[in-house]
Amino acid sequence: MKKYRLIYIVMAAVLVLASCKKEAVGPVISDPTAPVITAPAAGLSLELTESNATDDLTFTWSAAANYGFAAAVTYKVEMSLPGDNFAKPTAIITTTALTGTLTYGDLNNMLMAAELAPAVSADLQIRIAASVSDLVPSAYSSILTLSVKPYRVIVNYPKLYVPGSYQGWSPGAAPVVSSLLSDGKYEGYIWFANAGTQFKFTDGPSWTTNWGDDGANGTLDPNGANIVAAEAGYYKINVNLPALTYTIVKTVWGVIGNATSGGWDSDQKMTFDATAGTWSITLDLVAGDLKFRANDAWTINFGDNKTNLSLEYDGANIPIATNGHYTVTLDLRGPIYTYVIVKN
Secondary structure, eight states, X not given: OHHHHHHHHHHHHHHHHHHHHHHTSOOOOOOOBOOOEEESOTTOEXXXXXXXXXXXXXXXXXXXXXXXXXXXXXXXXXXXXXXXXXXXXXXXXXXXXXXXXXXXXXXXXXXXXXXXXXXXXXXXXXXXXEESOTTSOOEEOOOEEEEEEOOOOOOOOOEEEOOBTTTTSOGGGSOEEEOTTSSSEEEEEXXXXXXXEEEOEESSSSSSSEEEOTTSSSBOXXXXXXXXXXXXXXXXXXXXXXXXXXXEEEEOEEEESTTSTTTTTSOEEOEEETTTTEEEEEEEEOSEEEEEEETTSSSSEEEOTTSSSBOEXXXXXXXXXXXXXXXXXXXXXXXXXXXXXXXX
């Protein structure tokens, strides 16, 4: 009997110790109260311009609470681009306060970096994320939708001037080729109205530093001989200044795709407007896709990877939603190549 009584005492002690250990566990995390956005108001529509670039866009929200323990909360104002639904949110403000501000100009730069179309309204989704630790899930506010129309920022890319016989040999008034990556590699498209057009490259709006080609072999020479474009036409010009090389390729542009009557087998020829500096075509299109390409070949072609009216070499097909009569315009005056498709 004493033996069983001893067993009961030991078991009771074990249970008491186990109970004590459970009580020693840290605080229980409860579901926190999510922050609530109090400004700006729902339905706000913003048109961003250079003149209001220094204006402030201010967000305010209520505090997240009831974590079950004393917590220092970090808040992020997160932005989601159209169609993303916070799959890849961008934190535009991070703070421990209950308010945050950024300028219209800063917001515009973010939207341009994300390649949103300028002068076109886009619905941005905004939420507040409250976090106390990487080990604790964030608490999110309800989503606020803002309509924002960004503007194109003109970036001063490095450039070479292309003076020649076609424009009076005036470097300061000459078209340019640009280096988008600032890596010494330049590109641009220039119209030469006459056969035998001569030109050179200058490193500024003067003749102080200039390059020609003494051997007509694609190699640049300081103060070299004039470069000659044998035929009239619209030329793709590339310069690799570190390697002192260049190429010029005459281009004739068209549209191709299953949205056109020729499908993916033949180009629909575009017409160049020397006054406007653009290529265009008016034609019937059906629901489908199209691309731009030069010289009836895929060597030089453009698509649009983000459907934002900005073109990329070998880019994605451009969708046409509905059948209709359209005017399609291609603008390669650069340094960013663009297009417009308008239903007539």
